[in-house]
Amino acid sequence: MDRINHHPILGERPKKEAVTFTFDNTTYVGEEGDTVAVALLSNDIRTLRHHEESGSARGIYCNIGHCFECRVTVNDIEGCRACLTVIEDNMKVESGKRLPNPLKQGGSFDE
Amino acid sequence: MSDLIIVGAGPAGLRASIICARNGLSVTVVDEYMKAGGRLLGQLYQEKDGEWWNGLQESERLYEEALSSGVEIKLGLSVIHIENSENAWTVHTNAELLTSSYLLLATGAAEAPQPIDGWTLPGVMSVGAAQVMTTVQRVKPGNAGVIIGISVLGSAIAMELDMAGIHIKSMVLPKKTEFNEEFANPLHVMESLSHISHLAPSKLIQWSSPLLKWKYMRNLSTRFFPKRGFKIWDFPVHLRKAALEIVGESKVEGVKVAAIDINGNPIEGTEEIIEADFVCIAGGLYPLAELAALTGCPFLDAAELGGYVPLHSEKMETPVDRLFVAGNITGIESAKVALAQGEVAAYSILQHATNHENFKEKVNRSVENVQQIRDQAPLSFNPHINEGRKKMQNSWNEWLNEHTKSSHLA
Numbered sequence: 189m190d191r192i193n194h195h196p197i198l199g200e201r202p203k204k205e206a207v208t209f210t211f212d213n214t215t216y217v218g219e220e221g222d223t224v225a226v227a228l229l230s231n232d233i234r235t236l237r238h239h240e241e242s243g244s245a246r247g248i249y250c251n252i253g254h255c256f257e258c259r260v261t262v263n264d265i266e267g268c269r270a271c272l273t274v275i276e277d278n279m280k281v282e283s284g285k286r287l288p289n290p291l292k293q294g295g296s297f298d299e
Numbered sequence: 300m301s302d303l304i305i306v307g308a309g310p311a312g313l314r315a316s317i318i319c320a321r322n323g324l325s326v327t328v329v330d331e332y333m334k335a336g337g338r339l340l341g342q343l344y345q346e347k348d349g350e351w352w353n354g355l356q357e358s359e360r361l362y363e364e365a366l367s368s369g370v371e372i373k374l375g376l377s378v379i380h381i382e383n384s385e386n387a388w389t390v391h392t393n394a395e396l397l398t399s400s401y402l403l404l405a406t407g408a409a410e411a412p413q414p415i416d417g418w419t420l421p422g423v424m425s426v427g428a429a430q431v432m433t434t435v436q437r438v439k440p441g442n443a444g445v446i447i448g449i450s451v452l453g454s455a456i457a458m459e460l461d462m463a464g465i466h467i468k469s470m471v472l473p474k475k476t477e478f479n480e481e482f483a484n485p486l487h488v489m490e491s492l493s494h495i496s497h498l499a500p501s502k503l504i505q506w507s508s509p510l511l512k513w514k515y516m517r518n519l520s521t522r523f524f525p526k527r528g529f530k531i532w533d534f535p536v537h538l539r540k541a542a543l544e545i546v547g548e549s550k551v552e553g554v555k556v557a558a559i560d561i562n563g564n565p566i567e568g569t570e571e572i573i574e575a576d577f578v579c580i581a582g583g584l585y586p587l588a589e590l591a592a593l594t595g596c597p598f599l600d601a602a603e604l605g606g607y608v609p610l611h612s613e614k615m616e617t618p619v620d621r622l623f624v625a626g627n628i629t630g631i632e633s634a635k636v637a638l639a640q641g642e643v644a645a646y647s648i649l650q651h652a653t654n655h656e657n658f659k660e661k662v663n664r665s666v667e668n669v670q671q672i673r674d675q676a677p678l679s680f681n682p683h684i685n686e687g688r689k690k691m692q693n694s695w696n697e698w699l700n701e702h703t704k705s706s707h708l709a
């Protein structure tokens with residue numbers, strides 16, 4: 189998604205330094221001060237994880253730390269909220285994955 | 300160890316921190332967000348007198364003021380547990396332990412989820428999420444969106460998105476269920492909307508809201524509500540359409556809507572798909588009060604305040620010794636009320652901590668100020684807020700009578 193550079197009330201968007209990070213081993217560029225969620229959305233990525241059981245795709249919901257829908261792994265620390273974590277150069281972000289489930293085999297199931 | 304820990308760097312917490320620090324207390328403010336300001340950050344709207352309320356600017360000002368008053372502000376730190384021992388609070392965060400004599404909970408409010416089929420698809424978000432994305436983070440939440448839920452908050456935020464050049468295709472009601480009468484019945488929704496008439500340049504809303512005072516007229520105006528919807532700002536608002544389902548394969552592709560009758564029931568054969576790449580759900584707000592429960596503070600359930608609220612007096616004291624509350628944790632209201640409540644809490648804490656006579660007077664004056672501000676608030680989330688406040692005061696008085704403990708501020 190595009191950044192909002194011009195705003196009728198807030199004015200021009202201030203210039204920010206570029207920050208390079210990886211998401212699932214692909215390199216992306218965000219801006220200083222971006223959260224992981226914002227940097228990824230600005231790269232048109234909405235899916236941050238797949239539900240642990242059903243495997244369905246999930247993105248941000250509240251964007252302010254309340255819902256825990258946006259959990260990702262940041263520099264090997266699991267369960268970080270993408271909407272609260274600010275990107276840093278060389279940060280390694282990985283999407284939350286569906287867990288292998290030996291008891292329920294094949295197909296998809298409801299959550 | 301500090302004199303006071305404040306959880307929440309929203310308007311209530313920041314305002315309280317400034318006053319307490321300027322009067323000699325050592326104050327630490329903790330907030331899990333990376334920026335100070337809380338939900339004030341994303342607020343941007345024009346008030347009755349035409350002035351702009353710029354929450355981002357207000358937040359920055361409060362933050363600078365707090366820093367220059369000597370407040371220590373710890374951002375990006377989540378409070379996960381609280382313990383009260385004899386004369387000290389221990390506040391557990393995700394990174395460190397903090398201790399203080401006094402504790403002020405100013406944790407604000409959260410949006411109640413409004414589940415609807417398809418709502419977990421990437422691209423579906425709360426209106427508050429879109430507000431922050433647009434106004435604070437300056438990235439478009441999407442190119443073309445549908446807002447489900449027609450409320451004061453939803454409308455104020457829809458206007459913000461519109462202002463930033465984001466295409467809102469329409470605002471519709473949610474499908475009626477057993478639990479959401481308040482949000483899905485066109486009559487109820489019309490009534491709540493009349494409270495933001497001044498924010499709506501649309502002649503229809505402005506013109507109709509005085510008439511809405513009469514139930515009969517309200518019925519009439521909803522019945523004759525244009526089926527095509529009407530335009531507030533630049534987008535159509537449909538009080539006679541409901542979202543049945545959000546559709547999409549692995550992300551939002553659109554919303555399936557249907558026409559509804561005056562009671563909110565879908566009319567068969569009228570289903571259509573509105574294409575969209577994002578959807579905002581506007582539910583209600585409720586006080587974020589879990590931390591108060593950890594302290595053993597009793598609660599009152601008051602719908603007018605937004606749900607379960609820690610028991611407190613108008614001086615923002617609670618039944619728990621050295622525990623105070625301020626802002627939306629005490630009931631859902633606008634940011635200006637939260638600021639004023641922060642002031643009350645600050646003077647109450649100062650009076651308790653120093654026993655100075657002159658703070659007593661300040662407490663009383665700031666309590667009066669809250670009511671004045673409440674009466675002039677540009678946004679009112681619940682039309683019956685004053686009844687909610689009265690209920691709380693009555694419960695407080697009952698609690699005082701039952702307990703021999705004399706109020707530390709009486």
Ligand SMILES: Cc1cc2nc3c(=O)[nH]c(=O)nc-3n(C[C@H](O)[C@H](O)[C@H](O)COP(=O)(O)OP(=O)(O)OC[C@H]3O[C@@H](n4cnc5c(N)ncnc54)[C@H](O)[C@@H]3O)c2cc1C
Pocket residue numbers: 306307308309310311312329330331332336337338339341342343376377378379405406407408409410426427428430452455584587590625626627628632633634635637678
């Ligand atoms: C999504 C949303 C949009 C809103 N939009 C408007 C609007 O447009 N206009 C309006 O008048 N009002 C709006 N409100 C109401 C808003 O709550 C008040 O205007 C005002 O911001 C309340 O101030 P506060 O200080 O009580 O809390 P807040 O401003 O909510 O600040 C509370 C702070 O506490 C922090 N916090 C909470 N729990 C913890 C924890 N466990 N650990 C660490 N930090 C924590 C939060 O991160 C937050 O920064 C909105 C509310 C929400 C939820």
Ligand code: FES
Pocket residue numbers: 247248249250251252253254255256257258259269270271272
């Ligand atoms: S989107 Fe809700 S916690 Fe991150």
